[in-house]
Amino acid sequence: MPAADQPTTERGEQTRQRIVDAALELFEERGYAKTTMRAVADRAGVSLGNAYYYFGSKDHLVQGYYERMQAAHAEAARPALAGRTLLADRWVACEQAFLDVAERYHPFAGRFFAVAAEPSSPVNPFSDDSRPARDASIDIMRDVVTGARVKGDARLLTELPDLLWLAHMGLVLHWVHDGSPGQRRTRLLLRRTAPLLERLVGLSRLRPLRSSVHELLDLVADLRDGELDGSDDPDGAADAPGPAAAAPDERD
């Protein structure tokens, strides 16, 4: 298939950008389902076939969305964190920055999420292909933690950026399903969860909790070894089923 990743020439890169721009515009105007590949190609000034040269499928277009969102969040988070020293405050500021930059895309974020949720998808957040974006996102979380004055179990604090990234994924999951105006319910969830986070981290040093926390951290580490995702290969378990038969590759 075509160069879904890095177009080779200067001109190609421009064309690719034009297609992403057109797609995002149309997604915002009329939503994902109502945006046809033909319309995207038209607005980008290319032929239908040419659009498919750059993007293997309509779903691949959401990759552009993902990258921009990611960058916008990082940019918005930095100033929002400035001057805050409480872990809970920094966490809230970070996630509110996300909710703010993401709000305009909420109407069609569900589709993006569904595409990303598929294990075999290159944009699934746990995949190897997504490692750069994931690492960038975890960097934001590391910033949240290191800039805070917190006391807590040392090992927990080390792992906290990764855990906050998981929490971020959870918040996004709620956000995507949140039909309340301005995603007010997700903001509520965030504000009222944050103090609990702070308190739990504080309690992590105390006797009754510490051993449980360590068990949990051990488990996370064990699961991570042998890679986060484990899948990726279309069907790594192509062994189980019938005898002959083709090797039907669910791919799409």
Place this chain on the structure above:
Amino acid sequence: MPAADQPTTERGEQTRQRIVDAALELFEERGYAKTTMRAVADRAGVSLGNAYYYFGSKDHLVQGYYERMQAAHAEAARPALAGRTLLADRWVACEQAFLDVAERYHPFAGRFFAVAAEPSSPVNPFSDDSRPARDASIDIMRDVVTGARVKGDARLLTELPDLLWLAHMGLVLHWVHDGSPGQRRTRLLLRRTAPLLERLVGLSRLRPLRSSVHELLDLVADLRDGELDGSDDPDGAADAPGPAAAAPDERD
């Protein structure tokens, strides 16, 4: 138009069942994407148009899969729970029963999961359409809890079935992305998480945790009011709503 819910006649119900059977067979044989509606109709011995009379879209066929999975899980869970009195044991038995009955569908469960993850999808587990299946699933969890001899905060115990259902969803999320043979990693996660669950429930009565637990329960209740999903338009497009016919709806 399409009687997606309850076919009215005996014969209709049979036809509906034949279509579900055919669809599940084909999904197992060649996966979701490679199964066409035409093939489903053919195998079921009905016309294409007829298949659409019963199922509003290809995605709706997935609901049949969920219902059966659900029923199979309930059936497998009951004997597995018999004789166990420890909460952690019961929880593990319940979820292992799920992993066992679901294993054969794992190769294409990712696709189904992606379909279900979409907020506007009728099969998304938080939607109104899924309430029957969800309630049935929560009933299993209630069985897990009520059959156990546990001490814990009273309010927490009341909400525990709902919370365990959420935990179940989380396990499924991990399972879907788990490429290890026999989904071994998910089983590991389950076994090592269960004791923590038991301990946390036990600790929920103690001073440092109790107030946090109550705050969490309050939050969950608040989020649930105003409905679980918050979906835009559960199924408004199914019946002609108002004046004009066209109800442009971002079905996605």
Place this chain on the structure above:
DNA sequence: GTCTATAACTAGATAGAC
């Protein structure tokens, strides 16, 4: 009013020429 079937339409995706 409850079902069933045929034909047509739309849009995602591919093939192959330039």
Place this chain on the structure above:
DNA sequence: GTCTATCTAGTTATAGAC
């Protein structure tokens, strides 16, 4: 890299049979 022509399959319209 880009195009035009074409294929495929989800979906809809509609006519008619129990």
